[in-house]
Amino acid sequence: MSSLPRPFDTSRIPRVDAVGIDERAGALAKRSIKKSAKIAGIKLAISMLDLTTLEGKDSEGKVRQLCQKAMRPLPGDPSVPHVAAICVYPNLVAVAKDALAGSGVKVASVASGFPAGLVPLTAKLDDTRLAVESGADEIDMVIDRGAFLSGDYERVASEILAIKDACRDARLKVILETGELETYDNVRKASRLAMTYGADFIKTSTGKITPAATPGVVLVMLEAIRDFYFETGRRIGMKPAGGIKTSKRALHLLVLVKETLGDAWLTPDLFRIGASTVTNDLLMQLAKEATGRYQSEDYFTKD
Amino acid sequence: MTELEVKKTYKLYVGGEFVRTESGRYDPVPDAKGRLLANVSRGSRKDLREAVRKARAAQSGWAGRSAYLKGQILYRMAEMLEGRAESFEELLRETRERTPAAARSEVRATIDRLVYYAGWSDKYVALLGTVNPVASSYFDFSVPEPTGVVGIVAPETPDLLGLVSHLAPVIVSGNAAVVLPSEKYPLASLELAEILATSDLPAGVANLISGRKDELVPHLARHMDVNAIADAGGNKAFSKSIAEDGAVNVKRVKRYAIADYFAEDAQGLDFIEAFTETKTTWHPIGV
C-alpha cells in the first residue's frame, strides 16, 4: 500500500518531443541581448546566482573568500547586486552563515547524500537536519535516480516528503540530475514528481555529471513549472546548475524564463543560477558594456 | 427447348450495378455490315454524375486495400477474361470486322496487360517513393498516393485493349475510374464490365458510361469532383477543351496519343505514376 498521501499520477504529464523542444530552446538562444538589456540582464543574473563551491578540498578559508565575492561581486560598484545565495556542503554552513550575516545573501546547503543520493534515508535526514540546524536557509537535495529510473516513484516521492519535513522553514530545491535521467520525458516526469511532493525549487543538476543544464532541459522544466502553476496556483522556482560558465549562457537562461513563465519568475525568489565560475564573466561583460573595451581576467578576482 | 437466341441488353456499369440510363435513351450499335447488333444505353450527364458519386464513395476504401489484394483482383480480371476469351474475340470480329487472328491477338494482349499491371500493384510504391535526406533531425519520405477519381476517355480503337491499357494502371494504384468507352465500338467494353463485376473489384471502383463523347466529355472535364483525366480519345478538339475545362478544379489532365497499343511502350510505370500524387511526410527523430 502506498505510504504517500496521494499516489503519483503520471497520466496527465504531457510527452515531450525532443526535436521540438531543442528547436524552441535554440530559437530563444538567438535572442539578441544588447546595451541596456544586457546590463540589466547581467545584474539580474548576478542577483540570481547560487555561488557554489562543492569540492572535497573546500575549507573554511575558501568559503569565507567566496562569501566576500557573494556580498560584493564588484567592489566599488554598488549598482552590482549581491548574489542570491552561497551553496556549500553541510559542514561549512555555519562558516558561510557567519560570513554572510546581515548581508541578505542566503546560505544553501546540499544535503541528502550529495551527489549520488545513494545513502539510507536516515542518513539523508541527518544530513538535512545538520544543515538546517547550522543555519541553512535552503536545502538542495538530490533524488534517487536509480529508484526513479526503475519506476519506484513512491520511494523518490516519500524521500522528498521526508526531507521537506526535515527542512522545517528552509526552502527545498530538488535536484533531478537530468544528465542521468537522459530523456526529456523523464525530466518532465521527475519535475512533476518533485513539485507534487514538496519541492520549492526544481534544479537540473549536481554539477558533477554532464550534460547538465542544457537549454532543452531547462525549457522542459520551465514548462513543467508552468503546467503545475496552472493546475495548483503554486509558483515553483527553477534552478539550472552545472556548466554555466559564460554571460551568454546566463542571459539565455533569462530569456527562457522571460518567454516561458513571464515576469513573475524573473526574480531570485523563483529563479536561481547555480554556478561557480560565471561571476567573473558577468562582471567582465558588464565592464565591457561600460567602457567599450574587451576585458582581461587579470582585473577580476578569482576567489 | 427452342433455338431462338436471347439477345443481350447492354447497360451502363455504375457503382457495381448494371443500370439503364436515367435518360431512357439508347443508340443502336451495328455490326461491320450495318446490321443491328445491339442497342446500348446513351448515358447522360446525370448518369455521369452518378458514376462520379459512386467512384468517389468507393475510392478511399479501394485505396486502403492492400497492394497484394489489388494485384490479386487485377489478376483475377485477367483470369476471367481468359475464360471468356472466345466471346470477346467474337465481339471484336463482329463489331470491328477484325480477322480471327487480329481479334485473338487483341484479347491476348488485353489479358497480358491486366497481368502486367497486376504485378505492379506491390512494386510501384517502392520505385516511385523516396526517403529524403534532409539536413535536419527529421525522417522525411515521399510516397505515391492515388490522385482520386480519374476520368478516362478511352480510345475509339482498339476499344478493348485501349480501355484496359488506361483503366488498369489507373485503378492499380487505388484510384477509382469513370470511363467513357469507345463511342463507335462500345460492346466489348460493356462486356468487360461483366468481368469487372465478377472479379472482386469493389463496386464503384470502375464505372462505364457509354454514350456520345461530345455530350459527356465536357461534363466529365468540368466536374468538380473529378481529380484527373486520362485523355486517350484521340480527338484534338476534345483534348483542348478537356485541358481548358480541367482548369476549373486544377485537374491533372494527361493526354495520350498512342499509335500502337500492342507495343511495349503502351504500358509501363509512367502510366501508373501519371495518376498518383506524391505525399511527403516529415517526422522528428529524437528520444
Next chain:
Amino acid sequence: MASVKEEREARAEAVRHIEREKPALEFGNAWEYSPAPESRDHVRLQDRYGLFIGGKFVAPKSKKYFATINPATEEKLADVAEAGAADVDAAVRAAEEAYRKRWSKLKPADRGKYVYRIARILQEKSRELAVIETMDGGKPIKESRDVDVPLVVAHFFYHAGWADKLEYAFPRHAVSPIGVCGQIIPWNFPLLMAAWKIAPAIACGNTVVLKPAETTPLTAMALAKVCEEADLPPGVVNILPGAGETGAAIVNHPRVKKIAFTGSTEVGKIIQRATAGTGKRLTLELGGKAANVIFEDAPIDQAVEGIINGIYFNQGHVCCAGSRLLVQESIADTVLQKLSDRIATLRMGDPLDKNTDVGAINSKMQLDKIRELVACGVEEGAELHQSACAIPSKGYWFPPSFFTGVAQSHRIAREEIFGPVLTVMTFRTPDEAVEKANNIPYGLSAGVWTDKGSKIFQITSKMRAGVVWANTFNKFDPASPFGGYKESGFGREGGVHGLRAYVELS
C-alpha cells in the same frame, strides 16, 4: 432559505472569486530587450534597376518603372523596370539562344559547376541578401537570415549535384532538357522561390525567364548580379520584374516550353486554361488552407510551438500555413490557454530587429484583404482574439490573431487569408478530424500531432495533402519534394520528384 436570486448572486461571486484567483502569466517588461537592429551599412541598393536580359542589365522597352517600397516604413527603396511584352520577347529570345548555343551543349558536369558557383556566391552574400529581403518584403530578419537565405543556398547546392546524374533519376529513359522555362513567383519568399525555380531548371539544362513579384523584386535583382558574378553564360537566367501583364506575356509566349507558377489558385487556373492545348508543360504550386490537427496525446507544448510556427511564420504569408487549427475537444481549453500565452510573447515590429518575431504585412493590398476577411469572420459570429502588441504608426501591420467559435462553413475557415490569422475548431474523434481536415478544395499541407506512432501513420496517410508534417510544421529542405493535391496545384519542387518538371523523357 436563500432566494433563487441570492443563490445566483452567491454563485456568480464564487465564479468571480475563482477567476480572480485563476493563475495567469504576465509577459511584461520586467526585463525588456533593447532594440537590436541588423545593420544596413553593407547593403548598397541602386536607385534604379533595369531588366536582366542576356546577361546584361538593360532599360525596359516598355519605358516603365515602378517603385518598390519597404512595407515596414512605406519608404521607397528603388525604382524597378517593368517588363512589357517586347521585353519578354527579348528575354525569351536571349534564353532560347543561350539554350541552343551554350547551355544545352555544355557538359552536364560543367553545368553543375556553374550552379555550385552560384551557391557559393550566394552563401558569401547571405547577410546582405537577408537584409534586402527583409527591407523589401517586411519579413523578420531572423527568418530571412535563418530560413530563407540558408535554404536558397541549399537549393542551389542540392541541384548542382543533379546536373550530371539525371539518368539515375529516370532509369529506362533518355533524359533531355525542355528548353526555355517561364517562371512566375510570389512575394512571400521572394529569393527562396526564385531558387526553387531557377536551381532545378538550369541544373537540368534549361534556360529561364523569371518574373519576381511586383512588391518584392530586389533580391531577384541581387540574384541576377550573382549570376553575372558567377560568369553564367548570358541568357541562361533572365529576370524580368513586373506584374500580372508581364506574367501573362511569359505564359502566352509561343517559344516558352514550360511554365512554372507559384501563386494563387485563382491565377493558377487562368494559366492552366491559357496553356491548354499549347503543348507547354506546366507545374502549379497554388494556395492552401492547411489543417493542423492536435490530438489529446500530442506533445502539447511542442504542438503549441507548431501552431505558432504554422500560422505566424512569415506573417502567415505562407501557402502551406497551418491556418486551420483542429484541436481535440478534451484538450481545447489547455491548448487555447497556452496559445494565448504564447501569442503574448510574440514580438511584432521592425523587421530588421533581430528579436522581431512578426514583421510587416507585405503590401497595402494584402493588408486590406486580411482586414476584410477578419471583419467577415467577426460578422459571421466567430470570436476574435488578438495579441495586444503595439502597432507601429507607419507601415502595414496586422497583429497575430486567432478566431474561436469558428464553424466549418465560415468564410475564414474556407478561404486562404494569407495573413497571421488562425481559425480554431474542435473535433472529438480521429475520423472527424480527418474528415474536417480534408473537407476543403485545397490539399497542400497538413499537420498531425500525436505521440502515438501507429496513429501518426494512419492519420498522415489519410490526409489529402502533398506535405504532411507530423509533430512539426513548416519544415523545408531541397531534398524533400513539396507540392499539392487537388486545387493546391500539381508537380513537385525539390527532391528527385522535383526534377521531373524540368526534363523531357523519352
